[in-house]
Amino acid sequence: MxxxxxxxxxxxxxxxxxxxxxxxxxxxxxxxxxxxxxxxxxxxxxxxxxxxxxxxxxxxxxxxxxxxxxxxxxxxxVSPEDGVGGTVELAVLNDTGLTERQKQSLLDVYASFLALNASSTADRADEPSDEN
The missing domain is CATH 1.10.260.40 (lambda repressor-like DNA-binding domains)
Incomplete structure (x- = not known):
């Protein structure tokens, strides 16, 4: 197969x-x-x-x-775009004190935080302004 x-x-x-x-x-x-x-x-x-x-x-x-x-x-x-967390991701990947599973867990949590922050920023941008 x-x-x-x-x-x-x-x-x-x-x-x-x-x-x-x-x-x-x-x-x-x-x-x-x-x-x-x-x-x-x-x-x-x-x-x-x-x-x-x-x-x-x-x-x-x-x-x-x-x-x-x-x-x-x-x-x-790692994302090829500049400024998209590459430094954090590389630091985690290069840390010899962590197991592969721990590294992947940290990267998953980090990615979820980035996604959460991006969605909350987008939500705030969609809110109507209080200015009159």
């Missing part, structure tokens, strides 16, 4: 990783070894079948000698 693609963002990530790997003249096996991940797992990431954790992305970025932030953006973890 074949699995479907995880999502468009991951497919884009996989294509980007493949381009970076071939540009670095590394085989899939060589990159897997350098990043300390299994060859089949890396292959699944490149094909868009698996969504890697921030920690795995960081290991792959280090092995490819590219920015982990670029991989976070490609994976949809």
């Amino acid at each position: 074949a699995k479907g693609k995880v999502g468009k963002t991951v497919e884009t990530l996989g294509d980007y990783l493949r381009e970076q790997r071939t540009g670095a003249q590394l085989s899939l096996r060589q990159l897997a070894e350098l990043a300390d991940v299994s060859n089949p797992y890396l292959s699944q990431i490149e094909r868009g079948l698996r969504r890697p954790s921030a920690e795995v992305l960081q290991q792959i970025a280090k092995a490819l000698r590219i920015s982990a932030e670029q991989l976070y953006i490609r994976a949809g973890i």
